[in-house]
Amino acid sequence: MIVKTNGGLSVISAFVDGIGSAISLDLPMYTTVIESDSDKIGDQKILETLEIIRNKYSINKKYSVEIKSQIPQSVGLKSSSAMTLSLLYAILRLNRIYLKEDELLRSAAEISLKNKTSITGALDDISMCYYGGLTVTDNFDFRLIRRIKIENTPVIIAYPKFYHRSTYDMKDIDFKKYKKYIQKLELLLNSKYVYETMVLNGYLFGSLFGYDPEIINYFLGSGAIFSGISGKGPAVFAIYEDNEDRDNAASKFSYQNYNIIKSRINNDGINIIYQ
Template sequence: MISMNNIKITANGGLSVLSAFANGHGAAFSIDLPMSIKIKKSGYDLFPNESVQKTVEFIKRRFDINDNFTIQIKSRIPQANGLKSSSAMTLSVVFGILKIENIKLNEIDILRFAAKASIYNKTSITGALDDLCSVYYGGFCHTDNKNMRIIKKYHIDYVPIVIAYSMRGRQTVNIDPEGLKNLSRKADAIENLIKHGMIFDAMEMNGNLYSSIFGSDYDLISYFLNKGASYSSQSGKGPAVYAIFNNNMLRKRAIDDFNFNYNIIKTHPSNRGITYECKNIR
């Protein structure tokens, strides 16, 4: 019998288009910000943080797994900034252990299980099926997170993007989901833009909506817009701020003149989904 003892999973982060807190529907698209996770069977469990530990605990209990694992993470995705680092981590750990243990689930069941794991490890309130879907498939995903189904997914074209992010981040536990349900009418308007293919207009409106609740650096957003960005706001609840440009020259000028107390990353949409590489197969 073939035994897979060591696996490396690579997945990307993303940007929020529609946050699912208000009406249960969410949307996101993948950007070129990779996270690599190495998982191998070992004599004892060794994890980089509590979220990974809780994720593995959830998987072991669900599938009655007795093996132990060592997990390492190398990531370019800033944490706690609304850039899908938690979804990339949770899905990669689920995906990798299922591969190692030769547990076969279809794609939607993998995503639904990862959504439950995200709630269990407390990195998400809604399960973040939209984020998980964009991580898994790449490109744009629109989902019904309450009923755990994919509404639509497709690849999106290259556009130059700048991400400005804070090292302080913003924690998911600060959100009051009951209060956000009052925003359902505005969320419906954002979703209508998505249905008409206007995903950048939708994500800007969504970011502005949640900026009004959680706060954002409006001077930073104004800077990008004044520098020629076609769209700029924060990614969902943030606090990371994105700017989308029509060409690389405009983006370069915005970066060259940048003078804010933020880190910045150049990126673009990614249509590459989750991938894996197996080692030590015998």
């Protein structure tokens, strides 16, 4: 079975009060899961996740798992949520276990706590990978608040070539002191100012974890209507009004330490592309 899902961007990071929001990008991850005589899994975190799923659902089978992905890892573009959800989705389907949507999403969030790829369970990111478009969730309460479709706006993503961080390393930071600021962002998002909220969210988390104003400055000067850090970064997003502006900005981008990806916002949820 091959499952396709996408990466995305943070709109509100849920670390402060559990309210989180994410938006889906054309950034596919293909996860191939096949029953096998023995486990054939190249990556320790995937194996750990598989073990958690097998224990949770009393499954005794072995699997070969292969991930092909355009989502850069560990830069704030939701690769771990895409991996955890895809693997759970495929294993449940292969075993003909059908959960209600809210149960499936909650289960994926619980697994992403257990496999230590998230701090809050990242239900916002998992729901975004599942539904596409924009999601808003209460991660502390494992509850989807709302989801909406978003226009397929052109985007550029830039991320440093040599960088490594782990989400789990951040679990001891005192995020609660930013509550008043984050509550204002929640109000802004309720009023549908999605990109404004993203920028201001990145302003807080970028200032905490370090960001590169020069890259943001380049994008704003190249015709972007918004640019900022995706959540805790270090990936930077730039939103364009049309493909021409985006493509011009991408072709003139000359920062040697960064990779860039041309993408767009999408509304594509998870799907099985090969049974």
